[in-house]
Amino acid sequence: MDNIAGSKPGLTWAVHLSVALLVIAWIFPTLGLFVSSFRSADQIATSGWWNAMFPSEQNLTLRAAGPDAQVQDGQLFVIEGNLFDEGVEAVISVWGTSSREIDAYTPGQTAELRGGGEITVEADGTYRLTSTEAFEGSRGPRVFATAVAPPEFSLKNYDTVLGQNVIQRLMMFLAAGAALGAVVFFSLRAARPEMDPGWVKGGAVVVGLGLTVILASVLGLSTGTAAGAEATDSMAQAFFNTLTVTIPATIIPILFAAFAAYALAWMDFPGRALLIAVVVGLLVVPLQLALIPLLKFHNEIGIGKGYLGVWMAHTGFGLPLAIYLLRNYMVGLPRDIIENAKVDGATDFQIFVKIILPLSFPALAAFAIFQFLWTWNDLLVALVFLIDASGETTVMTRQIVELLGTRGGNWEILSTAAFVSITVPLIVFFAMQKYLVRGLLAGSVK
Amino acid sequence: MHPAIQGLITIVIGVGGCIGYFYFSNQFLDKVLFPARGPNAGRNINRANMIRPWLFLFPAIVALGLYLAYPVVETLRLSVTERIPGGGSEFVGFANYAQMFSEPKFWEAMRNNMLWLIIVPAFSTAFGLLAAQLTDRISWGNVAKSIIFMPMAISFVGAAVIWKLVYDTRPEGQDQIGILNAFWVAMGGDPQTWLTIPYLNSILLMIVLIWIQTGFAMVILSAALRGIPEETIEAAIVDGANPFQIFFKIKVPQIMGTIVVVWTTITLVVLKVFDIVFAMTNGQWQTQVLANYMYDKLFRANDWGVGSASAIVIMLLVTPILVWNVHNARKEMR
Structure with a gap:
């Protein structure tokens, strides 16, 4: 159609x-969320996520090492080190020792500390704290610096939200599962070439996922709670609750x-x-x-x-929707098959189980x-029928709404x-788009 | 008991019970109640076949009746009663409705719902039609379609977070982290707290739903566009029609039926929209909508009478579509 008369190159x-343009407009918002989830709170708060790929100027609050690190050099007590974590290559443009004057000094200058002593900060973050008396207390002095930092992405937010190292371990387990799945797939194909390729593929996926699940449940996903995470931040429990709600609620109505x-x-x-x-x-x-009548009903029967x-x-x-979708699909199945089976003496129950159900797979998958x-x-059904005052059965959508209220500014x-x-x-x-589209086409009331 | 185990048991009981019910009830019907042998074999087979459909339908009818049909009646009853402290209820006629109609919040919700009803289906369908028409003509159309379709998989709550980031505001002088304000400031404006500006904020919430529903419209309309007979288009080309004429005068009239279907389906979604408003503004700054108003009444104010009355209002708004759908379905079956 495209190249026949009537369409011009312009x-x-x-x-x-x-x-x-349409695609960019549609993907842009989601992309923003995705990129932000890998940035630190400081980065998100000081520059737009679309700048995340470029070095950005940030206002940082850093801390020098504590008194434990001091060494005596003649009359002087000295603490030396670098304000940045290892591997960070930021360049400091101005710095200060109080939050009211974060741009009081340039790199190379020396500042008097309120608690006694002096500090010199270089552009690359190395500092030298000196004092005539020994440093005391448990923590080192704070340094406020404005620095140009290279783009940095990390999984720290996921540690906070899901638990320490969950993503890394999940990736490891998935890799192990994928490896086993591949082995099963290729050996089955070599040993039993007559098998239906669909079944071989399905079997390999099931075995692979099974290994992942077993590894995850035996070894555990999280190695602990990340520092600074609050109880409300943890999505891990809500994730499993959501799964617990979803799977039975998907399977039972189908039958x-x-x-x-x-x-x-x-x-x-x-x-x-x-x-x-x-x-x-x-x-x-x-x-x-249905909300109030059913809530009343559920309370009356005691659940x-x-x-x-x-x-x-x-x-x-x-x-x-399930009945409507499936009926529309089943009506379209060839009449001959069903009548032949009836002539051969099959009961309705047999026809249904042996002929209709397998043939209706696309519609079943769509639903x-x-x-x-x-x-x-x-969100609504869970709010009304599931989540009680204890809050232990919270689902992820509810948890996010909660976070929007309590930590609305914490974008990370x-x-x-x-x-x-x-x-x-x-x-x-993305895996099942084909069936979803089919279902949509069958399900919209004609 | 651990919920996961409870879930597993429920699946087993649900699925096993369902299969068991169907199997044994069929067996009972064929072997015990009306066995297909003996002197009455013929009559028994007929009788069994008259009862069997109801065996198949029984669980679904019970579930539908209990979870959808009964609540409609019960909500209607609740909307004309008032709870008496200490249990029980009394008939109050239309007092709940009168109380609701006297509340400015209700009229604000009605007004906003009407705006939603006009704007969201119109723009979703228009964008969907545009995307369907354009992506059908290019080589990477399927990728583009997947991306435009993707928000359908995202929850309303997730979408609310996504768009809240888009609408985010930082004080003047700081770098804006919301793309809307970044644009606005780059154009020379002052940063705005978008979600607190009445009317505009409702529009901004509608954009979220348009963003979600456009993919749906696109998929359905794209299939309809492909179903148009080639000859009609070729004839138009031979007659010298330009691409715009082909689109608006040949294609659109032929898929009008599908456009109406898409429009009404999105209208239904709009009437029930709750999560987006609940998560983004919770009805503050004049963004209230009926579904959220109802939730407020039912679970925050604990006023079942007025809450049920507003649910009935939603039901009434849906009724024309319900009648239209049933009418069409019956026409199709004949």
């Missing part, structure tokens, strides 16, 4: 350019819906049309209406707030992805927490 360029969809698609009974109309109607009922309640709620709310994304990303923690929570849906999204 227009083609305009198309490329407009798509590029309920599949049987119902089969009946609505391939069985004849009075009231079928009415039932389908009811399902279509319920598809749009706002779940807001109150908790996992059981949230699983049941998600199952109920997901059912109309599973929808339901997974929806339950993972949900917020961005990292938010990024952790959107990683899993993004992986699912």
Whole structure:
């Protein structure tokens, strides 16, 4: 279509350019969050994330070594060292010893310290503290410096949010899992070439992920809590809670819906049309209406707030879409197969289990992805049916809202927490996009 | 009990129970209740086949009835009653509605919801149509589509954080870390706290939802565009139509039905929008919307009557779409 009469080269360029602009506009916000999650609080607060690739001027609060490091040099007590951590190559332009005058001195100058003694700071961060009396106390004096620092990215924020070294260990375990998966894949392919490649691939993925999970649960992911992290910062527990909510809430409605969809698609009974109309109607009922009545109901039958309640709620709310999607798909399956099976004496139950379910896999996958994304990303249902006063069953979305309130200015923690929570849906999204698109196309009411 | 184990047990009970129920109830029907043998074999088979659909439907109907149909009725009842301290409730007629209508916050929420209803579906559909049309014509269109589609996978809360960073404000004189203010300052303006400026802040919240929903619109409309018969376009080209004429006069009219579907689907999302407002402004600075107003009433003010009344208002707003969808579904089945 593109190159036939009617399209001009100029227009083609305009198309490329407009798509590029659209794509940039759409990816830019997410990219900002992603980049910010690898920057330190100082870096985020002093320069835009789009500058993260370039050296930036920052106001730093540094600390000289404590009195433990002092050596006696004749009459003088001396502490020498570098203000920056090893490997940091920042250049100091001005510095000061009080937070009110952070630009009092230039590199090479010597400043009087309030507690006695003098300090000289060079541009590269080396300093020399001298005093005629011995230094006392536990910590060294603070130095406020304005320095041009090279771009720096680290996993420190992830240590704060998830626990020490979680990312590194997860990568290690994943690498081990991938290696085992590859071994299984290639040896199976060599030993049993007649096997369906899809099954071989699936088996290898399952084995690899299994090893990762086993390693993670045996060796543990975190090596401790990072310094300075507060209890509210920890997303690790919320991550597992979210997973606990999501998996049953995704699996259970599928079966309920599949049987119902089969009946609505391939069985004849009075009231079928009415039932389908009811399902279509319920598809749009706002779940807001269900909050109070169901909370009351859950309290009356004694399950109150908790996992059981949230699983049941998600199952109920997901059912109309599931039934609708699956019915639309099953109706399109070839009539011949089903009638032949009936002639051969198969019961409805057998037809359903042996023919319909395997053939409906794309629709089942599409709904599973929808339901997974929806339950993972949900806030309202979890707030109402799950999270009680103890706060132990909090989910990630709730945790992030909490962080927005309590640490709204701490972008390093917020961005990292938010990024952790959107990683899993993004992986699912990119891996299963094909099914998601199919599901969307089938699920929008025609 | 550890929640993970509890979850595992629930999966096993849920899945196993479901399969067991279907298997054994079918067995019971065929073997015990109406066995397909003996003198009444023929009649029994017919009877079994009349009952079987309901066996298949039973769990779904119970769940749907309990979790969606019953709450509609119960919410309606709650909206005309008031809780009495110490349990029980009394009928108060339309007092809850009257109280709600007298609150300026409610009208603010209504006004904002109407704005959301107009702006978000319009822009999402327009951007989606634009993206669908443009990406279909270029070689890297699929990559572009994936990226525009990606926000669909991101939670509203995650999106709220992402966009809060975009709208962030630093005092004058400091480097701006929010891209919007960075632009604004570069253009010569003073840094603004965007989310506290009434009307504009509602628009900024809507942008978040437009950003999320455009991908959805794009995917559906892109499929519809591809379904257009080639001949109609070729004929237009032969007649000398330019690309814009082809798009607006040939393609758009042919996919009008799909555009309406996309529009109504996004409208439904908008009516229920809660998380974005809850996480970004919590209805402050005149950004209140109905769903958040309802949450406030139900769980902060603990006023079930007014909360239920506002839920009924949301339901009423959804009803035209509900009727339209059911009407279409029935038409299609005939």
